[in-house]
Amino acid sequence: MEILMTDEPIGSYFEKFINKDSIFVDKKYLQSTYTPTTILHRDEQIKAIADILAPVLKLERPSNLFVYGKTGTGKTVTVHYTTNEISKVAQKYNKPVKVCYLNCKLKKIADTEYRLIAHISRMFGKAIPPTGLPTDEVYNIFYKAIDSTRQIILLVLDEIDQLIKKAGDEILYNLTRINEQLTNAQVCLIGISNDLLFIDNIDPRIKSSLSEEELVFPPYNAIQIQEILLSRAKKAFKPGVVAQGVIEKCAAYAAREHGDARRALDLLRVAGEIADREGSGKILISHIDKAERKIERDRVLDIVSTYPRQFQLVLYAIMMLRKSQREPLYTGEIYEVYKGLCKRVSVSPLTQRRVSDILGELDMLGLINAKVISKGRYGRTREISLSVPDSTIPKIEGILESALHLS
DNA sequence: GTCAATTCACATGAAAGAGACCACGGTCTAGTG
């Protein structure tokens, strides 16, 4: 959030804002929710998905499909696109094909068995309370809801690895066997996963029925990302506002991060916003650097201010300890400082077991670097260091201190 | 010097509990005709 630095009246600021011409034509083309009309560098995959799913148009149940690939390799967008096309055609020929897309990562929507089934049922117009019903009851409602008419349902489960990690693989077992319970309707599962190893850790029976077909999305290379960026930038920005080398730099950043196109698009969009706000009529390379820092800072600050108090306490303990002591830090030390901190703010401390998990989660979030090491005779522990840029540390401290009512 | 056993300081897993939230069905109450 940039702060208004001048002392002119706020009204005229807004007026300026509305009159100021932005370098954007339409930002939506750079947002990750946008599905482009043509997808670059994914022809093979589109063709493969189309081949696999085509039988739905004859009302035959296609094989279940499992899609792998790292983040930002276009899995979601490609599946979206293909299933959209299918439902368009199906509509044209009046075939009862329905596509259900669900992102399992979204909290409070589809991160447990109950919620997943409830959410799908709601898509079919059944009202299901957010909690309170037995799970098999919800299944019954679900069966009734979809089995009432003859139809084929393409159930797309995005980030399915998250769901399994949190809720176990029983859901998948139930889902893969769902067709046995149905007389009219048929369900085809399309699983999308970021985690390439995930399928190896589930029950082999489920594995074989879920991944009747598999499809791997390779990362984009830098050139491909450039082309993608270019095609989106053409629509999103006014002509000529993107300086030489900007696209290339964005692509290079993203290619470094295993070819994550989403990241590249975010970077470009934020760079555009910054350029806009600075009143510079062009996006320069320096804006990309600023954008990268801003994205990271916003992400970190968001986590720090929204996560539960116990997480904040652990993080604050790490930051305190870091001042008096050289990194790396170890779990035991942090726990001691944490306990002291709890006493100070009169919060009952958690067990070390729990704190250990919290440290693991902070690591996953990328706020700290935690590596399990063995110090031989002196035990096994996590070696921990803070992994946020130094420039944001004072801000984090500020947020934590006010959130925890420390002085 | 070499080798296996020991040992530390946690990590990691599994299970179960606490407390918040919620639906459902039954009972009670007050208002209505």
Added chain:
DNA sequence: CTAGACCGTGGTCTCTTTCATGTGAATTGACGA
């Protein structure tokens, strides 16, 4: 007689605790050269 208020029961969900088991290499100490 009926709509709504008010329980009790039984369910989910998240965060935790409890108990149990695992683990990797520095250290130790026995052994043989």
